[in-house]
Amino acid sequence: MSSAVQKRRPQTAQQFVLEELRRAITSGELRPGGPIRQEALAARFEVSRVPLREALKALEAEGLVVHHVHRGYFVAELSLADLEEIYRIRELLETEAVRTAVRRLPEGTVGTLEEIQREVERAADAGDVTAMAAANRRFHFTLIEASGMPRLVRLITTLWDSTDAYRSLYYTDAPHREQAVREHRAVISALRRRDEEATVGRLDEHRAHAVAALREVLEAPAGD
Numbered sequence: 001m002s003s004a005v006q007k008r009r010p011q012t013a014q015q016f017v018l019e020e021l022r023r024a025i026t027s028g029e030l031r032p033g034g035p036i037r038q039e040a041l042a043a044r045f046e047v048s049r050v051p052l053r054e055a056l057k058a059l060e061a062e063g064l065v066v067h068h069v070h071r072g073y074f075v076a077e078l079s080l081a082d083l084e085e086i087y088r089i090r091e092l093l094e095t096e097a098v099r100t101a102v103r104r105l106p107e108g109t110v111g112t113l114e115e116i117q118r119e120v121e122r123a124a125d126a127g128d129v130t131a132m133a134a135a136n137r138r139f140h141f142t143l144i145e146a147s148g149m150p151r152l153v154r155l156i157t158t159l160w161d162s163t164d165a166y167r168s169l170y171y172t173d174a175p176h177r178e179q180a181v182r183e184h185r186a187v188i189s190a191l192r193r194r195d196e197e198a199t200v201g202r203l204d205e206h207r208a209h210a211v212a213a214l215r216e217v218l219e220a221p222a223g224d
Contacts, residue, residue: 013051020045021055025064025075026161027130028168036065036073063162078166080218087211090159093152094144094207095200101146102196109146110191113139117184124177132177133168139184143191166214176213183209 021041024030042052056073059065066076078086101109116139123132137160145153170176183206190198 013047014054017041017045017047017051018055018058021059022064022161025059026164026168027133028165029130030075030165031169032075032165033077034075035071036075038072075165078163078218080215083163083166083214083218084211086159086162087207090156091204091207093156093159094203097144097147097149097152097156098200098203099196100149101143102191102194102199104146104148105191105194106146106148109142110188112142113188113191116142117181117188120184121181124171124181127174127177129168129171132171132180133164136167136171136180136184137164143187163214166217167210169217170210170213173213179209180206 021030021036030036036056038049038052038056042049045052056065056067060067060073064076065073067073116135119135120132120139123129123135140160141153141157144156147153171180183202186202187199187206190202
């Protein structure tokens with residue numbers, strides 16, 4: 001087992017497997033619609049099948065995996081309608097969070113976003129999809145959490161979890177990575193001016209471009 005995995009390992013085997021499976025799914029390592037091979041994963045995580053099954057049940061309840069009788073578990077796939085609904089709800093909730101964040105704008109928020117943006121850009125330049133997806137998430141949630149509304153943040157987190165695997169697919173294309181970098185810079189610029197409308201507008205455009213690209217992923221013929 002790698003040292004990185006060992007460092008992430010929490011107290012119980014079930015918690016460990018749950019975290020690792022969720023990370024593999026949301027990072028795109030386990031692709032939407034792909035089978036979850038329990039024997040291979042049990043060997044990889046050095047656990048028995050019992051905590052693995054319990055973790056899969058928990059992920060099924062979260063909507064990240066689905067179980068087919070006589071076939072086993074698979075990473076959940078989103079329909080185009082699901083994707084558009086999730087992004088529409090995100091727009092409503094994130095707009096409220098961002099407006100509040102811009103009005104409050106705790107000291108150091110913009111500086112933190114600039115630091116994270118440098119991570120985003122390094123990952124984009126290197127073509128490191130996993131690192132970019134992780135840095136992108138930190139960027140957005142740093143702003144959302146600046147709203148000071150933890151219940152709202154938790155709701156938005158659930159929506160992000162549902163689409164993280166697709167977001168990783170989006171970043172596999174260099175033009176998409178470049179566009180995301182430009183859009184993040186525009187958000188930071190608006191925040192520096194404390195321009196609430198511009199910040200919300202740049203984020204609306206950012207989500208719209210992602211939806212357009214993810215729509216292509218979902219509408220692509222199987223095997224593409």
